[in-house]
Amino acid sequence: MTFLSLDSIAVPDIHPQAPLVTRKARLPDIEAIHELIGYWAARGQMLVRSRSLLAETIRDFHLVLAEPHGGKPGGLAGVCGLHLLAADLAEVRGLAIHPHMQGRGLGKQLVAACEREARDLGLPALFAWTYQQAFFERCGFHRIDKANLHPRVWSECQRCAFFENCNEIAMLRELG
Numbered sequence: 001m002t003f004l005s006l007d008s009i010a011v012p013d014i015h016p017q018a019p020l021v022t023r024k025a026r027l028p029d030i031e032a033i034h035e036l037i038g039y040w041a042a043r044g045q046m047l048v049r050s051r052s053l054l055a056e057t058i059r060d061f062h063l064v065l066a067e068p069h070g071g072k073p074g075g076l077a078g079v080c081g082l083h084l085l086a087a088d089l090a091e092v093r094g095l096a097i098h099p100h101m102q103g104r105g106l107g108k109q110l111v112a113a114c115e116r117e118a119r120d121l122g123l124p125a126l127f128a129w130t131y132q133q134a135f136f137e138r139c140g141f142h143r144i145d146k147a148n149l150h151p152r153v154w155s156e157c158q159r160c161a162f163f164e165n166c167n168e169i170a171m172l173r174e175l176g
């Protein structure tokens with residue numbers, strides 16, 4: 001049996017001081033999104049997302065891209081999706097920041113972009129599953145009891161491989 005070392009699951013190098021641009025995702029971005037989410041999924045921080053699921057939901061995603069800088073190529077610095085679950089709820093999902101770009105406000109900026117889109121759509125609330133409770137609290141979310149989840153969240157959960165032993169935290173942000 002062959003074991004993959006974590007070091008072999010890497011993301012392309014980008015310069016931490018590279019100029020950044022933000023935009024919505026396009027289909028050619030699927031590989032880079034898959035790679036960055038796969039990097040953190042391999043480290044137990046989030047759930048893996050298949051290329052086919054990313055293709056189906058590509059219009060959900062906001063990106064921050066690093067431009068080529070200091071001899072290093074450009075690449076994906078961060079990604080976050082806003083996925084509509086029902087007329088009264090959307091989920092912030094697939095949030096991942098490049099390991100060289102953490103702690104610089106990009107995660108908060110991407111969640112804020114999803115929040116703006118949710119407000120424009122007229123949504124009253126945002127939902128997230130996460131292991132990063134403190135980060136989401138900084139983004140205005142609060143923890144909720146799993147017993148009180150929106151029924152549409154449960155129907156998504158039943159398709160998840162970790163349904164029987166989920167230890168993610170459920171968080172909500174009312175948009176008032």
Ligand SMILES: CC(C)(COP(=O)(O)OP(=O)(O)OC[C@H]1O[C@@H](n2cnc3c(N)ncnc32)[C@H](O)[C@@H]1OP(=O)(O)O)[C@@H](O)C(=O)NCCC(=O)NCCS
Nearest residue numbers: 040045095096097102103104105106107108130134135138
């Ligand atoms: C968690 C993650 C999205 C945070 O993004 P980031 O760009 O590093 O965070 P930011 O710089 O935007 O931080 C925003 C705020 O949250 C705080 N914060 C960030 N990560 C935190 C953590 N792990 N624990 C506590 N606070 C945290 C910051 O201190 C900052 O606080 P401030 O508002 O007082 O300045 C990012 O580190 C990441 O991709 N982690 C791995 C994948 C993951 O866990 N994804 C989430 C799946 S739901």
